Amino acid sequence: MVDLKNMTIKNAHKGLRDKLFSASELTESIFEVAANSESVLHAHLLLMHEEAVQGAKETDQRISKDNMLGALDGIPISIKDNMNLKGHGTTCSSKILSNYISPYDATVVKRLRESGTIFVGKTNLDEFAMGSSTENSAYGPTRNPWNPDCVPGGSSGGSAAVVSVGSALGSLGSDTGGSIRQPASFCGVVGFKPTYGTVSRFGLIAFASSLDQIGPFTKTAEDAKIIYEAISGHDSKDATSLKLKAKSLPEDSSAKVGIVKELMGEGISDDVKSEVERIIKILEMEGHQVSEVSLPMTKMAISIYYLIAPAECSANLARFDGVRFGLRREGGNSYEMSEKTRAVGFGDEVKRRILLGTYALSAGYYDAYYGQALKARNQVVNEFREVFSSVDYLISPTTPSTAFKFGEKTSNPLEMYMSDSCTIPANLAGLPAISIPTGINNDGMPYSIQIMSPELTDSSLLNFSSYIEKLVDFQHAPMKWKKEP
Amino acid sequence: MSKKFDIQEIAKLASIELNENEVKSLTEDLGIILEHVETLSNLELNDSDITIHPLGIELTLREDEVEEGLSHEESISNAPEESEGHFKVPPSMD
Numbered sequence: 001m002v003d004l005k006n007m008t009i010k011n012a013h014k015g016l017r018d019k020l021f022s023a024s025e026l027t028e029s030i031f032e033v034a035a036n037s038e039s040v041l042h043a044h045l046l047l048m049h050e051e052a053v054q055g056a057k058e059t060d061q062r063i064s065k066d067n068m069l070g071a072l073d074g075i076p077i078s079i080k081d082n083m084n085l086k087g088h089g090t091t092c093s094s095k096i097l098s099n100y101i102s103p104y105d106a107t108v109v110k111r112l113r114e115s116g117t118i119f120v121g122k123t124n125l126d127e128f129a130m131g132s133s134t135e136n137s138a139y140g141p142t143r144n145p146w147n148p149d150c151v152p153g154g155s156s157g158g159s160a161a162v163v164s165v166g167s168a169l170g171s172l173g174s175d176t177g178g179s180i181r182q183p184a185s186f187c188g189v190v191g192f193k194p195t196y197g198t199v200s201r202f203g204l205i206a207f208a209s210s211l212d213q214i215g216p217f218t219k220t221a222e223d224a225k226i227i228y229e230a231i232s233g234h235d236s237k238d239a240t241s242l243k244l245k246a247k248s249l250p251e252d253s254s255a256k257v258g259i260v261k262e263l264m265g266e267g268i269s270d271d272v273k274s275e276v277e278r279i280i281k282i283l284e285m286e287g288h289q290v291s292e293v294s295l296p297m298t299k300m301a302i303s304i305y306y307l308i309a310p311a312e313c314s315a316n317l318a319r320f321d322g323v324r325f326g327l328r329r330e331g332g333n334s335y336e337m338s339e340k341t342r343a344v345g346f347g348d349e350v351k352r353r354i355l356l357g358t359y360a361l362s363a364g365y366y367d368a369y370y371g372q373a374l375k376a377r378n379q380v381v382n383e384f385r386e387v388f389s390s391v392d393y394l395i396s397p398t399t400p401s402t403a404f405k406f407g408e409k410t411s412n413p414l415e416m417y418m419s420d421s422c423t424i425p426a427n428l429a430g431l432p433a434i435s436i437p438t439g440i441n442n443d444g445m446p447y448s449i450q451i452m453s454p455e456l457t458d459s460s461l462l463n464f465s466s467y468i469e470k471l472v473d474f475q476h477a478p479m480k481w482k483k484e485p
Numbered sequence: 486m487s488k489k490f491d492i493q494e495i496a497k498l499a500s501i502e503l504n505e506n507e508v509k510s511l512t513e514d515l516g517i518i519l520e521h522v523e524t525l526s527n528l529e530l531n532d533s534d535i536t537i538h539p540l541g542i543e544l545t546l547r548e549d550e551v552e553e554g555l556s557h558e559e560s561i562s563n564a565p566e567e568s569e570g571h572f573k574v575p576p577s578m579d
Contacts, residue, residue: 430539
């Protein structure tokens with residue numbers, strides 16, 4: 001068995017290339033971790049052992065011929081179960097897609113496949129990526145590897161947990177309002193949301209199309225960059241896909257850093273604030289110019305988001321009507337069939353957001369709700385542009401608190417929504433943003449910081465994050481999981 | 486903005502049948518959320534500024550050329566009910 005302690009994608013690639021271990025051995029070791037942890041964590045909805053073994057054999061053949069495809073050849077990676085992977089289910093953790101089989105690969109899956117990636121399986125999420133704890137999964141929640149009484153965050157909770165526990169060396173998630181960064185923060189791993197439009201959404205089951213973005217979970221920012229480089233690039237199958245050139249920023253102590261005043265105030269717990277301040281001190285010691293900046297509209301971000309995202313979701317989820325795919329409940333006519341199918345197929349949070357969005361888009365309310373939200377969103381974009389004329393990066397907490405307990409926020413939807421208050425602004429403005437782990441609290445749960453940067457500076461953001469990782473030197477890991485005999 | 490709404494009417498538009506418990510809980514939840522988003526209505530915002538693509542970029546369509554896509558069989562492979570290669574549904578009109 002391969003020693004997976006401190007195993008990163010970069011180290012695994014070196015190990016494979018230098019023939020310290022084979023792809024088959026690496027794959028078996030990863031599935032051993034899954035076998036030991038899944039019964040408690042429930043992070044994967046599907047494990048693809050047979051295909052993974054076959055894929056690893058093919059990598060080993062390429063290695064024996066000195067013909068490796070690149071940094072991801074033979075690397076075990078899991079995919080959030082809202083992206084199509086041909087021949088397997090894509091449930092979106094919803095009953096309505098319980099019997100759906102993907103007839104094609106999402107562009108990101110296709111690109112990983114072409115780079116020799118081994119797919120470990122599909123990971124759990126809040127139904128249709130709506131939620132912040134995976135408590136909304138129709139197939140049961142995922143548990144946090146650091147403490148199974150705590151949520152892993154969401155919606156990509158499964159993808160965060162598998163990287164944290166080591167049952168994959170990387171994973172893909174999707175981030176509409178924080179669904180990569182918030183669970184990364186709760187599970188002590190790196191989670192990166194790229195600039196909107198740099199990674200194709202083709203084959204990702206749409207939730208809110210103007211906000212959704214696919215990105216990686218990894219142990220390090222360097223690994224996140226390896227996955228990002230493999231999955232990004234223009235795709236003619238996605239009309240929002242960008243052809244624009246990347247921009248660069250300083251990636252060392254000459255970088256100017258801004259602290260967002262509004263994200264260090266009300267609603268953020270004291271210990272999280274102290275942790276961010278600790279990191280800021282480290283940066284100041286390194287000679288960075290650090291200043292406080294103001295983004296007043298971030299206070300409105302939750303309100304803007306909870307009009308735009310439900311509005312887009314109500315339109316996107318109209319396709320689940322029992323006609324072309326998924327669940328069907330019989331009705332006297334096709335309208336009844338659709339109403340009954342959707343009544344049984346969707347969970348509470350999905351219904352809540354569809355109804356909210358339907359209302360916000362309905363005649364007489366469209367301008368007051370959706371129209372006003374679009375205008376306010378533009379103001380958010382303008383504020384970020386203004387601030388980025390004086391600083392290179394923005395640092396804030398990723399989440400208002402560390403991971404919370406199961407059931408703690410399920411009674412009031414607004415309270416759950418607030419856990420995304422620091423992450424939503426970057427989605428509204430389409431900006432790249434990352435969460436990196438920095439320390440642990442007295443209960444042993446991970447702390448993190450969020451770093452945001454201007455559009456299309458993704459590579460610089462990832463390099464700057466690597467630089468900060470070296471300064472912070474986060475060496476903690478969750479408990480080692482062992483299946484009871 | 487108005488906080489008065491008929492949840493059954495919205496559910497009809499959204500094509501979701503609600504049970505009695507859902508009518509009660511969803512009315513409550515939507516009330517709470519709509520009250521929260523009400524803060525937006527007090528903002529003075531420029532009428533001409535509307536953001537669809539967050540980077541302000543026009544959407545691009547691919548060239549209108551034939552490309553390989555899903556086959557007919559693949560397109561219909563997930564159909565709950567099919568007949569002679571078509572999706573089959575109950576009647577829409579009496």
